[in-house]
Amino acid sequence: MAPLDDLYREIILDHYRTPRNRGELPTPPAHRVEGFNPLCGDEVTLYLELRDGRLADLKMTGRGCSISQASASLMGAAVKGKSLEEVEAALERFRRLMTVTETRLDDGGEPEPLDVRSLGELAALAGVVKFPVRIKCAMLAWTTLAQGLDEAAADAP
Amino acid sequence: MAPLDDLYREIILDHYRTPRNRGELPTPPAHRVEGFNPLCGDEVTLYLELRDGRLADLKMTGRGCSISQASASLMGAAVKGKSLEEVEAALERFRRLMTVTETRLDDGGEPEPLDVRSLGELAALAGVVKFPVRIKCAMLAWTTLAQGLDEAAADAP
Amino acid sequence: MSSFNPTRVRADVPLLHRQVHGRPIAYLDSASSTLPPRAVIEAMDRYYERHHANVHRGVYQTAEEATADYEGARAAVARYINAPGGAEEVVFTKNTTESFNLLARSWGASRLSPGDVVVVTEMEHHANVVPWFQLRDSHGVEVRFIPVGDDYRLDLSHVDQLLEGAKLLSVTGMSNVLGTRNDLAALARLAHDHGALFAVDGAQSVAHGSTDVARDGIDFLAFSGHKMLGPTGIGVFFARRSLLEAMPPFLGGGGMIADVRTDGFTPATGVARFEAGTPPIAEAVGLHAAIRYLEGLGPDAVEAHERELTRDALERLEGDFDGRVRVVGPRDVVDRGGVLSLDVEGVHPHDVAQVLDQHGVCVRPGHHCAKPLMHRFGLAATARASFGPYSLTRDTDALIEGLGHALSLFA
Amino acid sequence: MSSFNPTRVRADVPLLHRQVHGRPIAYLDSASSTLPPRAVIEAMDRYYERHHANVHRGVYQTAEEATADYEGARAAVARYINAPGGAEEVVFTKNTTESFNLLARSWGASRLSPGDVVVVTEMEHHANVVPWFQLRDSHGVEVRFIPVGDDYRLDLSHVDQLLEGAKLLSVTGMSNVLGTRNDLAALARLAHDHGALFAVDGAQSVAHGSTDVARDGIDFLAFSGHKMLGPTGIGVFFARRSLLEAMPPFLGGGGMIADVRTDGFTPATGVARFEAGTPPIAEAVGLHAAIRYLEGLGPDAVEAHERELTRDALERLEGDFDGRVRVVGPRDVVDRGGVLSLDVEGVHPHDVAQVLDQHGVCVRPGHHCAKPLMHRFGLAATARASFGPYSLTRDTDALIEGLGHALSLFA
Numbered sequence A, B: 001m002a003p004l005d006d007l008y009r010e011i012i013l014d015h016y017r018t019p020r021n022r023g024e025l026p027t028p029p030a031h032r033v034e035g036f037n038p039l040c041g042d043e044v045t046l047y048l049e050l051r052d053g054r055l056a057d058l059k060m061t062g063r064g065c066s067i068s069q070a071s072a073s074l075m076g077a078a079v080k081g082k083s084l085e086e087v088e089a090a091l092e093r094f095r096r097l098m099t100v101t102e103t104r105l106d107d108g109g110e111p112e113p114l115d116v117r118s119l120g121e122l123a124a125l126a127g128v129v130k131f132p133v134r135i136k137c138a139m140l141a142w143t144t145l146a147q148g149l150d151e152a153a154a155d156a157p
Numbered sequence C, D: 001m002s003s004f005n006p007t008r009v010r011a012d013v014p015l016l017h018r019q020v021h022g023r024p025i026a027y028l029d030s031a032s033s034t035l036p037p038r039a040v041i042e043a044m045d046r047y048y049e050r051h052h053a054n055v056h057r058g059v060y061q062t063a064e065e066a067t068a069d070y071e072g073a074r075a076a077v078a079r080y081i082n083a084p085g086g087a088e089e090v091v092f093t094k095n096t097t098e099s100f101n102l103l104a105r106s107w108g109a110s111r112l113s114p115g116d117v118v119v120v121t122e123m124e125h126h127a128n129v130v131p132w133f134q135l136r137d138s139h140g141v142e143v144r145f146i147p148v149g150d151d152y153r154l155d156l157s158h159v160d161q162l163l164e165g166a167k168l169l170s171v172t173g174m175s176n177v178l179g180t181r182n183d184l185a186a187l188a189r190l191a192h193d194h195g196a197l198f199a200v201d202g203a204q205s206v207a208h209g210s211t212d213v214a215r216d217g218i219d220f221l222a223f224s225g226h227k228m229l230g231p232t233g234i235g236v237f238f239a240r241r242s243l244l245e246a247m248p249p250f251l252g253g254g255g256m257i258a259d260v261r262t263d264g265f266t267p268a269t270g271v272a273r274f275e276a277g278t279p280p281i282a283e284a285v286g287l288h289a290a291i292r293y294l295e296g297l298g299p300d301a302v303e304a305h306e307r308e309l310t311r312d313a314l315e316r317l318e319g320d321f322d323g324r325v326r327v328v329g330p331r332d333v334v335d336r337g338g339v340l341s342l343d344v345e346g347v348h349p350h351d352v353a354q355v356l357d358q359h360g361v362c363v364r365p366g367h368h369c370a371k372p373l374m375h376r377f378g379l380a381a382t383a384r385a386s387f388g389p390y391s392l393t394r395d396t397d398a399l400i401e402g403l404g405h406a407l408s409l410f411a
């Protein structure tokens, strides 16, 4: 197994200690969606405000481990204000990052550099794949976001 | 484990090939009772005619292995015509014979000689205890008899 | 190319090196339970010695390893039966029997209404009969039986009528009494044509040939580790993903919930919903090793080997005893596995097995948990000899010798 | 006199010889699953290598041996828990969870009517909660919870009210989160005084002290092999004979029937009625070896050893971290086992466990399948360290060192 530093990069600890975009938004207009990891009890609630094809605003509450909370905070920073296409693309990139298998990491070193670069600060979470049980933690906010976007699209007039 | 001869004594094979008291009795006056070994499908049906405190007549049908059928046949020969006290005593003696543990047989040779002698031909079944799964076969007719006597007593006016 | 070599398989199985009553053991009871090769035993040892921990909820090294071992076994099972939806269609249970109870109590109890029909066959093991009777008693479903013909094969002459209104057809892949193999692909088509789902009891069939749920159109499949060179204490329930996802939980407890409060609970999603409590972890590891071992032998090679043994045994049983030993099952070896139920003239199966035991031959007397079939043929019991991948002609030699002894003893 | 020597016990457990991340393993997750000593692994090996066969229906040598092994395990369990009616009161299941489902679906479903009350406690594992909710949904029974006080012990101040109309009181012998041991004899009297039966979740308590169902007046008891140095894949359900005899079958299939026809079935009598399908035979052999091993150590000696470890750990956890590590559970070691649920200031249990893993320390983060209890204390999760007979002070040393690291990393 990889050393702890691969997991707890400074950016992650920073986002865990000082999470961005904490709080709530009035619903409506915002859409509220809850995510939940039954195995460890991690929770995240997202408030998504969609306007003119963009994720105009986003806030979140929740509690959980450093990885789930930092991932949520990093996600918020990465997707807030972006067009829905950009958000979808970020979601897809992050999913791919998290499904790079441990084996590939083991013999190939880092995952595809293009991916990582296009992720910006989120690349700090790349080390999580070396700790398979933590992948669920890192994914929690993202799957919740995906669900929220689906629900919001379904609700839209 | 003991050699086969301990199990398949000549008397047993004889009673298996030529079972005594086969047939049915009209009910009433006879009492009919069925016994059943769910593990191997052995069956025995007894017809018991009680008169004046005696097991005046007894017949049986059924199918099963040599041990269950020979034990039934030997039982019939041993208890037919006997007083109910004598039948009960035979039942008790046979039960004790069958619960002599294998261990005791192993270090003590034969079970208590008194028992065996008082059993007459039934002593041929003593070897069964060395084959634990067969004890159920040997007991089938006897537990059925015990049940039949109980039922008949309950039915009696 | 498979490198199948039965002598080598035999060498791999520790129990076959044993003697009983001064004779080499001739194990002919694989239909009851198979004997595990050393690789299976050692995989479980290694698990307990190096990796054991409870699964799913641990982040420490051995807990991750145990989880990976356990989930790796699930993936191996999915591959072995060619589950179209992969590991997410494979639930671990304790045995085939629990798998059928899960099917009846979860899918059956939630999907069937009074008057709905479940069709089984007269050659089913009790595991695929009793749960349906229990569902009949609790939910009013009707249970119908496809009869078995005098040729020991399913009699499909009235099957359309029997399948009318059926919601499920549930059939054994191979009879544990007759050896008859059923044409699963054809039966699946029949079931589906009548709007019924198709369940298979794979307890006998999975270890003695290939299984392909995707190819054959199987909706549900149940089988046991201990009948496929694996350990006791583990079984498999396969269901197509769309079906599994709609099934409510069966057993309740830890691991199968999303949330529990003092006023109720929310079940988990996925296979976890059906795996309440600590699962058979070491047993999954053993099953995985058994699957690897069977894949190494090649399911088709195993089937061909056992077919050859069966052909030879059928011939000799007929030829050597002037008809005094009757095989209750098909006489040809097409669509037939290596199970030989014997009816020996004048000798009760219990006595047959007892005499054979003295020859080191292990056969099983009884109704083999298939009483409807026994009733059908007017039998109380048979003495059943059955082959496994490690069986050799010399096992049949010992069987024939012992049968001769039994016949002479009771003559 | 017991010859209990924890260093020797440790030597007996192969997994404890392992290193992780270059450190000796400090296994502190026995409440999840214990580590089997070599004697348990070897007993199962020997079983598979020499005696394996399906039980009950065979007359050949190895089938008799396997049956004797299996039934011998049942007798050993009966002795270990002092079952007044002996082996006929011991049913083998797959785990504690199945045992509770058996209790709820067989006894519960047949004996309870809408409005009947089942009383559990806020400190129960989901295994002793979810089956009762399921029974509530199917049969309309009411489920009540005895609250847990701020002292982490049952709050019995309103227990008479709670037990009014109760048909069953079902309580854990020891909380897997708090370590709290409950006074089973007193609770049994309470239950019986209110006309209720008394069930105990022994999953945690059976391995860390003595269990005596006769002395304590326990009517039903459930526990798992893998939490008492035994294998996965086996559990026990004990019920007083008079209760067991009146219970209808649960799972249907082979082995639990007296007869099956195409129109119905008749269940078997005795424990067989509850053991459908091939049972966990090798696992029973392993459990037997575990019981022998525990009896050799002496349950009281094990309890005393773990109490001493707990006393020491409680002191150091309080003393070393200026209150930044809080133990969720009683602070004294009276009526308390070796389970330490930790709440570490500013560090999520997941992260605590992850950092500890680097120190070779195995603890479990999560809700420990006791969500009602977590809700009660407003916690989402704890990091739980728990002792076993093989635990040593040096495991606590490693824990303390790792906690220091976690606190500094997240400071």
Ligand SMILES: Cc1ncc(COP(=O)(O)O)c(C=O)c1O
Pocket: C254, C276, C277, C278, C279, D031, D032, D095, D096, D097, D098, D125, D127, D128, D172, D174, D175, D176, D201, D203, D204, D224, D369
């Ligand atoms: C108190 C308690 N009850 C029940 C269980 C469930 O045991 P199993 O998972 O073996 O069914 C556990 C173990 O997690 C437990 O600690």
Ligand SMILES: Cc1ncc(COP(=O)(O)O)c(C=O)c1O
Pocket: C031, C032, C095, C096, C097, C098, C125, C127, C128, C172, C174, C175, C176, C201, C203, C204, C224, C369, D254, D276, D277, D278, D279
């Ligand atoms: C055809 C068939 N189905 C089901 C079973 C039951 O399997 P298990 O006892 O492992 O549940 C058996 C084994 O006896 C079988 O042969």
